[in-house]
Amino acid sequence: xxxxxxxxxxxxxxxxxxxxxxxxxxxxxxxxxxxxxxxxxxxxxxxxxxxxxxxxxxxxxxxxxxxxxxxxxxxxxxxxxxxxxxxxxxxxxxxxxxxxxxxxxxxx
Amino acid sequence: xxxxxxxxxxxxxxxxxxxxxxxxxxxxxxxxxxxxxxxxxxxxxxxxxxxxxxxxxxxxxxxxxxxxxxxxxxxxxxxxxxxxxxxxxxxxxxxxxxxxxxxxxxxxxxxxxx
Numbered sequence: 001x002x003x004x005x006x007x008x009x010x011x012x013x014x015x016x017x018x019x020x021x022x023x024x025x026x027x028x029x030x031x032x033x034x035x036x037x038x039x040x041x042x043x044x045x046x047x048x049x050x051x052x053x054x055x056x057x058x059x060x061x062x063x064x065x066x067x068x069x070x071x072x073x074x075x076x077x078x079x080x081x082x083x084x085x086x087x088x089x090x091x092x093x094x095x096x097x098x099x100x101x102x103x104x105x106x107x108x
Numbered sequence: 109x110x111x112x113x114x115x116x117x118x119x120x121x122x123x124x125x126x127x128x129x130x131x132x133x134x135x136x137x138x139x140x141x142x143x144x145x146x147x148x149x150x151x152x153x154x155x156x157x158x159x160x161x162x163x164x165x166x167x168x169x170x171x172x173x174x175x176x177x178x179x180x181x182x183x184x185x186x187x188x189x190x191x192x193x194x195x196x197x198x199x200x201x202x203x204x205x206x207x208x209x210x211x212x213x214x215x216x217x218x219x220x221x222x
Contacts, residue, residue, distance in 0.1 A: 031208050041197065043151070043213035050208070086150050088211075094139065095164065096211065098150030 002027045002091050004099035012105045013077050021072040021102045023087030031090035032063055034072050037101070038083045046072070077106045110134075112214035114200050120220045121190045129185045129217045131200030137212075138205035140183050142175055145197040145216070157183060158205070169194075190221045
């Protein structure tokens with residue numbers, strides 16, 4: 001099956017800093033989504049982005065499908081951004097495969 | 109409701125007991141998924157429904173796991189004769205339909221088998 005690697009595994013930031021999270025995948029995809037899991041366990045869908053670039057407030061994402069990677073960019077980080085960020089992909093169907101996530105801690 | 113609703117939020121079961129976990133998807137969402145999340149890991153696919161039809165159950169770990177969605181809305185994941193390795197968070201997600209729709213997750217049910 002498709003392999004998903006996320007980096008870095010852990011990231012600690014001071015409030016106000018910017019960060020870039022990376023997701024590499026082993027095969028072509030037609031479905032890629034980024035999620036944020038907050039400290040209470042709730043998974044929030046951030047982006048559906050199998051290709052191209054999208055922005056939503058302080059967050060933006062870019063997927064370069066031909067090179068099999070996606071980036072999630074967080075600007076002016078806030079303590080509420082803390083949690084685990086997951087990339088999930090599917091190559092030919094609905095069955096999303098999740099990476100192991102990036103644990104982000106934003107300190108005040 | 110506005111989001112995916114799951115109940116109970118927490119469930120403690122003694123080994124060998126049967127449990128039933130409920131998922132109420134977003135109204136109008138055709139697709140419904142169950143995922144299992146172990147501590148420190150990403151969610152793993154269990155099963156997929158399109159309306160009332162269970163189109164894929166390839167991720168169910170054993171025949172002790174059973175899922176249904178009889179009227180194409182609420183879904184129940186049942187685990188018979190629970191084992192300690194079944195302890196995990198069970199997540200339900202729904203989407204409008206098709207494989208290219210954003211997935212919306214519920215808060216999950218944390219199952220602990222003692």
